[in-house]
Amino acid sequence: MKEDHQIWLELYRMMVKIRRFETLTGELFAAGKIPGFIHLSIGQEASSVGVCSTLRPEDYITTTHRGHGHVIAKGGDVKRMFAELMGRSTGYCKGKGGSMHIADFSLGILGANGVVAGGFPIIVGAGLSIKLRGTDQVAVCFFGDGASNRGPFHEALNMASIWKLPILFVCENNQFASTTSFHYSTSVKSVAQRSIAYGIPGRSVDGNDILEVREAALEAVERARKGEGPTLIENRTYRLRGHFEGDPQRYRTKEEVENFLEKDPIKRFQEFLKNEKILNEEMDRQIWQAIDSELTDAIRFAEKSPYPQPMEALRDLYAEDVDPLFQRSLA
């Protein structure tokens, strides 16, 4: 098998893994096993995988409230992810973060964020740190179309540009910020167009075409590693689920969603791989099965894991842990 084919299959596998993770998460949420809120990235897998497949383990990413896919694509451990979603002590954040706040610093995942556009300033810091330390790492900031209208977008792109920081700003333009459509909230036709205002390259790509996403990311990563500065990439995509699980979705029609099912990035890549005779039915079945069995194990791990001790709520605030009892007496 050609090397390309190996990579393609790996991309496909990763997209399927995210799809299944998200689908199962939706089911667990519906069954009342996950507290709080869940934002699923179903339909946007090509963006997570296409970009993260170009990164090394030591590269950084910041992600968003819709971040499970990015974490998985950057190598996140699904056991610790499910455990975190369920608020267990074995979770990434020992149950303190939940779905919207998963981080794994050992994998360069500098965290998801509950604040829209919260990742921009942090990625500038990561980029600056890379530059000061003189390594050839890169840093990727994932953000939504909604985030592109917030001030941190502007400040971060300007700074990254004047200092030529090794950053990819990756917009996942899924057409909506919660209930608000991109065209209503944004004064230009495409987020990529805004790169002009910062004197950096901007590219708008079909975010449901994994190979196109990957190609754009490869180019930007190369630029960044060579010290040529940041790139703005817009992956045009669509979220097939509601903004959050339980979203009544009054802001769009069923037909619109159904139209986009045709452009499902996984289906498209699956067909492509089959046409190219890289994937056959049997292999495909095995891929889905293997992933399901890994995820089922992970869910079992999470469900069996204990909840944290209530007193744990008082720990981890500072590096030098303050005595929890003292904390409480001062609370």
Add this chain to the structure above:
Amino acid sequence: MNLRELTNTEAMAEALREEMIRDPSVFIIGEDLVAHGGIFGQFIGLPQAFPGRVIDTPISETAIVGAGLGAALTGMRPFVDLHFADFTTCAMDEIVNQVAKIRYMFGGQAKIPLVIWAPDGAGLSAAAHHSQSLEAWFIHTPGLKVVSPCFPYDVKGLIKASIRSDDPIIFFMHKKIFSSKGPVPAEEYLIPLGKAEIKRKGKDVTLIAYSIMVLHALEAAKELEKEGIDVEVLDLRTLWPMDWESIAESVTKTHRVLIAHEACVTCGFGAEISARIQEELFDELDAPILRVGAYRVPIPFSPPLERFVIPGKESLIKSIYKILGKEMN
């Protein structure tokens, strides 16, 4: 010990210089640092001594603080200069939602060796956008540590300790004390975070203060000494973590307490200290705890208005008489 007289500005610059030599991951980032040496000249000489490690930014406070955070998460020890404490408001999401929460929210995975330094305080007719004392907001925010020293000795030792700390520090310095002088040892030393210090021993009343109010407190104590009133002045230096032990020890000795800060009294840090003293040491108290602070208005421009709004020595003296139940003569 080899003591020199330094200004607060000099003490701070010396601390930065030493830490930057000691640890190559320390760098300074903010507006107008290189050509201008900082708006108060606090960084003069550093850009030349450490090329590339004193970084001028555009006016983008959100990205400045966020950049400090991102760099802190990835192996650096940034020292962020925010020009004026008032501009923390332009980076409130970064400070409150990100810097303060990231370590805890992510289950203790990350260290945040970040110092956010800002001049605060009134008294220079700088008007409402350049005069605030906002420490209470940040003490109220779990995850931050807050420092506000008054003397060059403490400034130097606490800057060094703050830079070496793995937790985020909000470091306030009152604009009016920049050029005030004091003895500073030439030898290396640190002052641990979270430790108050008695700046004047006394037995009649404990005056808890920090920042510029310590200077007013010492002046008030000197005047009251003539009247036979013996005031103990406790300089908190670090506001959070609060040095409860030192507070309790002094209160147990004097049984009377006055708390002073320049920030407005309402929901100021004095409210917290006072509440805690009455919760834990009620039986020790011989008089109600009083607080001195600014009126609850923005700082006005015109000198007579500004003088009226912010507290000084006189308000301290008046309050101490009241606590002691004595008539002022």
Add this chain to the structure above:
Amino acid sequence: MVHSIDPTLHLKMYEQMITIRSFEERAIELFEHNLIRGNIHPCIGQEAVSVGVCSPLRREDYMVNTHRGHGNCIAKGADLKRMMAELLGKSTGYCKGKGGSMHIADFEGGNLGANGIVGAGLPIAVGAGISIQIRGTDQVVACFFGDGAVNQGTFHESLNMAAIWKLPVIFVCENNQYALSTPIREAISVSRISDRALAYGIPGMTIDGNDVIEVYKQMKEAVERARTGKGPTLLDCVTYRFFGHFTGDPGRGITYRSREEMEEWMGRCPIKRFREYLFREKILTEETEKGILAKVKTSIEEAVQFAMESPFPLPEEATQDLFY
């Protein structure tokens, strides 16, 4: 320069520019005599922007101002007496002494206030624009900000919002090429600020901000668009401040600007240029100029006298005016 505005307006504009310059010079003197406390940010050298921008405005139009805002106040029609009194912290000042140089507002004259926070005015201008749109009037908003403000998040959020709602706001950048000590080329990732308009799909122009007629003409067009519901414009007026950043800036900014650069720009003094033009076009004569100068001098001196003679506010007034 094309002769497209009427001579009376020309003369009025000239008088205003002189007034601004004299006001600033006098304020600096008073500061040096310790009669003005705090600090002031003089706009000497930038008079053409203030006057060119405010001349096409009506009294009921709004203006949002910056820390370097005396000139814009004057051009928007503020009373010199109340301005000077505010600078001196007197009770007769626009803000009764509570605001000072950096916080002058004149709501009756449409001046929504100067700001000590760089970039803070832009969202306020958006709000005024929304209000105009909802009330259905044909007012407009002139929103001043410096080149330093262009990198604040508020710039981005405000221009996007003004653009999607087609608000009647003219975003005027007083691009004096420095934000305190930071040269624009080190702080901004594009060569022309007006290029940022492309990121919002609105018109943007970079113009000679020391040419009062040019500023006037571009502003007039932008105002026209705004009044007729065609939305916002970004005007990048390139200019230079002759003085330092503020009254405490050593050597008028010599620590970060070269002497040659400073001299070169002083050679492009907007008042000198306008004066030469007015003489060339025979709009201004020695005689009329003498009259104008005398008039300005009197009004400034009256303002100073008024301010000096006015009382300081009573200390207790500090607690008033917090709530309606």
